[in-house]
Amino acid sequence: MSKFLLEKYKNMVAYIPGEQPKDRAYIKLNANETSMKPSPKVLEVLKSSRMNGLGHYADPDAKELRTAIAELNDVAMNQVFVGNGSDEVLGFLFLAYFNEQSKICYPDITYGFYQVFAKTFGINGKQIPLKEDFTVDVDAYVKTNRHVILANPNAPTGYYLPVSEIERIVVSNPNRLVVIDEAYIDYGNESCIPLTKKYDNLIVVHTMSKSKNLAGAHIGYCIASEKLIEDLNGIKYSFNPYSMNDITIAIGTAAIKDTAYYKKCIQEIINNREYTKCELERYGFTVLDSATNFIFVTHPNLHAREYNAKLREHGILARYFDSERIQNYLRITIGTRQEMEQVIMVTSLILEELVA
Amino acid sequence: MSKFLLEKYKNMVAYIPGEQPKDRAYIKLNANETSMKPSPKVLEVLKSSRMNGLGHYADPDAKELRTAIAELNDVAMNQVFVGNGSDEVLGFLFLAYFNEQSKICYPDITYGFYQVFAKTFGINGKQIPLKEDFTVDVDAYVKTNRHVILANPNAPTGYYLPVSEIERIVVSNPNRLVVIDEAYIDYGNESCIPLTKKYDNLIVVHTMSKSKNLAGAHIGYCIASEKLIEDLNGIKYSFNPYSMNDITIAIGTAAIKDTAYYKKCIQEIINNREYTKCELERYGFTVLDSATNFIFVTHPNLHAREYNAKLREHGILARYFDSERIQNYLRITIGTRQEMEQVIMVTSLILEELVA
Numbered sequence: 043m044s045k046f047l048l049e050k051y052k053n054m055v056a057y058i059p060g061e062q063p064k065d066r067a068y069i070k071l072n073a074n075e076t077s078m079k080p081s082p083k084v085l086e087v088l089k090s091s092r093m094n095g096l097g098h099y100a101d102p103d104a105k106e107l108r109t110a111i112a113e114l115n116d117v118a119m120n121q122v123f124v125g126n127g128s129d130e131v132l133g134f135l136f137l138a139y140f141n142e143q144s145k146i147c148y149p150d151i152t153y154g155f156y157q158v159f160a161k162t163f164g165i166n167g168k169q170i171p172l173k174e175d176f177t178v179d180v181d182a183y184v185k186t187n188r189h190v191i192l193a194n195p196n197a198p199t200g201y202y203l204p205v206s207e208i209e210r211i212v213v214s215n216p217n218r219l220v221v222i223d224e225a226y227i228d229y230g231n232e233s234c235i236p237l238t239k240k241y242d243n244l245i246v247v248h249t250m251s252k253s254k255n256l257a258g259a260h261i262g263y264c265i266a267s268e269k270l271i272e273d274l275n276g277i278k279y280s281f282n283p284y285s286m287n288d289i290t291i292a293i294g295t296a297a298i299k300d301t302a303y304y305k306k307c308i309q310e311i312i313n314n315r316e317y318t319k320c321e322l323e324r325y326g327f328t329v330l331d332s333a334t335n336f337i338f339v340t341h342p343n344l345h346a347r348e349y350n351a352k353l354r355e356h357g358i359l360a361r362y363f364d365s366e367r368i369q370n371y372l373r374i375t376i377g378t379r380q381e382m383e384q385v386i387m388v389t390s391l392i393l394e395e396l397v398a
Numbered sequence: 399m400s401k402f403l404l405e406k407y408k409n410m411v412a413y414i415p416g417e418q419p420k421d422r423a424y425i426k427l428n429a430n431e432t433s434m435k436p437s438p439k440v441l442e443v444l445k446s447s448r449m450n451g452l453g454h455y456a457d458p459d460a461k462e463l464r465t466a467i468a469e470l471n472d473v474a475m476n477q478v479f480v481g482n483g484s485d486e487v488l489g490f491l492f493l494a495y496f497n498e499q500s501k502i503c504y505p506d507i508t509y510g511f512y513q514v515f516a517k518t519f520g521i522n523g524k525q526i527p528l529k530e531d532f533t534v535d536v537d538a539y540v541k542t543n544r545h546v547i548l549a550n551p552n553a554p555t556g557y558y559l560p561v562s563e564i565e566r567i568v569v570s571n572p573n574r575l576v577v578i579d580e581a582y583i584d585y586g587n588e589s590c591i592p593l594t595k596k597y598d599n600l601i602v603v604h605t606m607s608k609s610k611n612l613a614g615a616h617i618g619y620c621i622a623s624e625k626l627i628e629d630l631n632g633i634k635y636s637f638n639p640y641s642m643n644d645i646t647i648a649i650g651t652a653a654i655k656d657t658a659y660y661k662k663c664i665q666e667i668i669n670n671r672e673y674t675k676c677e678l679e680r681y682g683f684t685v686l687d688s689a690t691n692f693i694f695v696t697h698p699n700l701h702a703r704e705y706n707a708k709l710r711e712h713g714i715l716a717r718y719f720d721s722e723r724i725q726n727y728l729r730i731t732i733g734t735r736q737e738m739e740q741v742i743m744v745t746s747l748i749l750e751e752l753v754a
Contacts (some may be wrong), residue, residue, distance in 0.1 A: 043628060047494055048497055050497075051494070051638055069733075078454045096613070100616070133637045162633070256687075257640075258645070261643075281489045284482075285486065287483075
């Protein structure tokens with residue numbers, strides 16, 4: 043840390059992303075990514091003559107991508123803001139709306155980045171505990187007047203709140219913002235995007251890193267009322283006008299349009315999720331009902347920390363959170379069928395060793 | 399603007415990038431871009447099997463790209479910070495070091511983004527006038543204790559300050575930061591990057607949007623002491639850990655390594671610049687000595703505003719700044735030889751019409 047860094051960052055605790063070790067070839071099930079390929083249309087764009095024109099700046103408004111997203115979600119283009127991953131979208135959103143005087147809240151068990159953000163920017167952030175059964179305590183969000191950040195489905199639990207419950211929070215106080223992070227919405231859930239036409243205090247954040255198989259391209263967006271989007275564009279134009287480059291605009295558009303391909307991929311993930319859940323339950327695991335591309339599991343005789351270490355020894359990376367309420371749970375991303383069969387096979391070996 | 403936007407942004411004036419009109423095919427010489435292709439190595443990477451793996455997150459440390467940049471500039475990898483364009487690098491830098499209590503300064507005539515930034519984030523920004531001849535008043539920067547932001551070469555003037563002059567500013571006060579934006583350094587000038595090994599208050603910012611023919615990929619970086627880079631990475635990890643996606647890491651690395659290709663492109667731009675300068679002078683223009691990929695020109699009988707409008711009618715876009723001291727100057731990007739021949743031909747027509 044240099045002597046020049048602003049005082050307010052002295053307590054900065056950076057977010058620790060899922061590790062990317064290179065010491066051997068791992069089956070990576072620790073960051074809710076996928077080894078499935080992007081849409082063939084995405085790969086075509088990367089090979090197209092458009093790339094010869096990279097000497098020119100991209101459209102700073104990213105209209106092509108925003109139009110495609112708007113059509114997919116049945117909203118106006120001016121209701122769409124795009125960024126380099128949903129993290130950047132959240133970043134602009136935090137910059138625009140929250141400062142040292144702001145009060146926000148989010149669950150105690152959720153995507154760790156909200157807390158990192160709040161700490162970095164000196165925002166008064168309160169963790170509202172999930173209920174005993176790890177579901178979101180909707181009444182607590184209705185009662186508080188703090189701005190709300192909720193991941194829905196939540197991570198790492200995988201639980202989904204129906205749109206009517208989100209709406210209860212949104213209507214309860216029109217003078218605070220409600221940010222719903224729908225990173226995992228595509229795995230069989232209903233989005234609350236239609237509510238953005240009715241309420242001007244709701245922002246719905248999406249990512250292409252999960253269901254579009256594009257974590258490595260890191261494209262995210264949010265949908266909200268036109269006024270909120272105008273704010274975000276204002277901040278973006280003051281911070282990084284060309285934040286989306288022409289490659290991400292082009293491949294993002296291609297991905298958004300290829301719904302048929304991704305529908306197939308998503309169905310495969312859902313099938314593999316149910317297969318994995320079923321198999322692990324046969325081995326005595328409790329597997330939380332997941333509405334996402336990961337599962338959150340616990341076992342009566344095998345501590346999650348040990349399970350994680352053993353999986354790693356066998357070349358499989360999962361995500362362990364060393365946090366009080368969930369220290370005996372492990373989050374495992376759902377990969378291809380072959381990858382999940384490997385998980386089951388290795389798990390049975392680990393359990394056998396335990397008995398021996 | 400929504401009711402939720404923080405009070406401090408109410409006076410926000412967004413940066414206006416060079417326009418990207420699509421009503422016809424223009425020769426675009428208004429944003430210091432290029433119609434030259436990126437390196438063939440860049441295009442190869444985009445077609446390679448690496449792109450099949452976009453389902454996985456990129457290395458959040460972007461080590462591959464930072465290593466290539468470090469080797470090119472003969473510094474340590476930990477002295478390199480990368481971002482989505484030099485604007486984003488400047489953005490993180492402003493977030494890290496400047497707030498409402500900070501005092502910064504920059505020339506009255508320079509890249510408009512510094513002023514936009516200062517206004518957006520409520521930083522006390524002072525414009526120090528260029529001298530009568532449009533050169534930087536180095537003594538004024540030595541005397542002030544404000545943090546310094548200087549573009550070198552400067553835009554839109556095109557003038558370059560030698561490293562010894564930069565060093566004078568840097569040593570004059572080790573307790574303030576000096577940020578040197580070397581966006582146009584590659585067009586025949588000496589970089590002050592070596593000074594970063596000697597001084598811990600210097601940050602040198604580079605972009606691949608100009609001399610690497612990659613405006614559309616929007617990749618930038620800065621080089622400074624390891625402690626300053628540690629600060630910037632901390633902010634980045636709290637704001638957008640995966641800010642560089644795997645595509646930009648891959649093509650940025652390929653571009654940095656293909657020095658032979660870009661050396662040729664740069665030489666072509668320099669040749670075209672001298673050709674254009676020479677031709678315009680023959681037509682009575684005064685052309686400031688440029689150390690960049692653009693020229694700044696004025697004519698005794700043709701007002702710059704009119705010259706700009708006429709060029710546009712003929713399908714050529716240049717950049718006019720409606721600002722007091724430079725309102726009779728026009729900035730023209732140096733393109734390919736064919737594009738510059740067209741500029742000269744059209745200019746001669748415009749001047750003929752004037753006489754008629």
